[in-house]
Amino acid sequence: MLRPYPLSAVRIEAAALAEDKKRCRKIGPCGVGKQALYLNSYFLDRRYYIPFSAVDRVYKRIAMSKGGFSGKGIFATLAYLVVVFDGGREKAFQFKYEAQIDELLAVVRETYPDIPCVSAAAEKRIEEARIRRETERKNRPPMSEPAKKTVRALNRAIDYLQQRPELAEHLSSAAKRRRNYQCTSGSYRWAAMAITLLGFAALVYGVLSFLRGGTFAIYFTLFGLAAIFTFAGFSVLPTARNNRTAVMENDARAQENMQRYLSAAINFPLPARYAHPAVLRRMQRVIEEGRAVTAEQALEVVKADLKALNADVEVSQEEYDEVVAIKPMFLNAEYQ
Template sequence: MNFPLSEKKLEKDILKKDKREALRIGAIGIGEKALYLNSFYIDRMYYIPIEAVERVYKRVAMSKGGFSGKGIFASLSYLVVEYDGGKEKACLIRKEWRVDEALSEIRKRFPAIPTMSKRAEEKLRAEEAEEKAKLLPKLSEEAEGALSEIEKAEAILLRREDLYQSLAVQAKRERMVQSTNPYYGHFALLLFLGAVLCLFSAFFLYKNGEQSLAIVLLGFALMLLMMGLRVRPTGKNNREAVKKEYEESIRKMKDYLSVDFPLPPQYAHPFCLEWMRQSILEGKATTVQEAYLLLKKELKELDSTKQVSQKVYDRIIIIKPMFLAAGYED
């Protein structure tokens, strides 16, 4: 059952077919005729016809990043849909990359729909004007040569989007594992033992006529069991497995790239090259090597206290884990 949010509605047969064929991204769906949005509990519960959609964008709440101007990390992400002359539906999406994926798909399918808020568009225009003001009026021959080398490298990378996307994902997983307390496995075991103890106690109390206490202990047992399942290492989610997949993604990238590629394979991503190009255009670097070293220096200095633009933030959340996972080493 789907509930319309807009005054415009789809016929039942069209709605049913469109929802069935819609691309599912997390809790939402993107069809040819409508966007399918989640409630707090139910996925794709509501729909808004595409013809009623005016704007779709990401909102980060309780944020230290994005357009809040308070840093580079965020906590709660929403997909916001504006429709019917100013009405708004904000959908909480647990994983921010899902919001980015949905916006990317909407841009492909419906290029006429803006995917930034009005405020964000205004800020972006101001940032672009500020960036243009920083550019050198004329570059040296050496800098022009460096730009040409970076453009060639970008063309090489863009031919294998699967490789650099996989590398970014595996680097983020590796970084998460590196940041995880190694005693989580022991903690999970303690939780399981606690769950077993609660189950035996509940069974004993039930046999002795203490049904209410038995139910309480059974609830505790289930809670401990679920907590243990969430933190335990698994075959695909342990240090060895994640590290192996990360190293494999680097190996594949290394095999694809030429020897004289301007970035080490573990950092091969178009966003890194864009950052380097901007450094050269602004006159902060003249050669590819200088731009690369400056990229590492600036990323290392970035932390949650720094204020960044949305454009920079979008790059940082992708490439900084790549450098952290590799320890900034070449």
């Protein structure tokens, strides 16, 4: 309902801005329109805007908590969308769900391919990694015929999965939800319940104080505390979708749907619980590096590589995205 506030020196005429915001693709607290990128404030969704003509770069930044890759912790991250605009100004916007940033960046890449969607440092690292891979590829001994045959089979498997990408996405997201739920202490949920009850109590007291003629400062403070407590509490409260039964059923349903789809494939090289293109690509790289020949051997090497990743291991953004997408599936299955 509020007109978004411009962050850049470039402005959009009011009528065109209203129409663009109305029709923008809403992704989490932000949005992608035809003329501008709509960004969130601390409390309000799509409160600001930056015209795409002023955007120099947009990318994801992750702050990871200790134990992010270990089997003992959860993938506890703080995800930010960073926008560079007006020739060097930079502003970060926090998202609750990292997947929403990935979706937004995918839309920007597709709609505005000239806008870089990685940081300048990451762009440099990606180019260095590409040159390094090319050098390594040239120096590798030639693959044997059985290895080439396996790589071709994995390519066919990737193509088959990409015909129904939503199945792999559901498999990954359901596995992450299950992992996060299982690794979240039950005491947090009790604390969330207590905070939420405090929020409602503060809200009721604020209303009563207002009706009895309390000062502006009193009810303003109480309403503010009620909002903060309530919204903070709802993030981990058990709901119809956020409880053990629902989370486990969602994961089982994702695996069942994938298994049903794979039943039509001949000799698919992965069990349904691991059927994700990122797993297949990692298996291909293992074979190309000469560390395995068959799909079975490659899968075991991939498992060992994932087990070795922990909070002390530094990886590229590309590998981080892969690991976050697939490691929960292996953790949930205990690498079986």
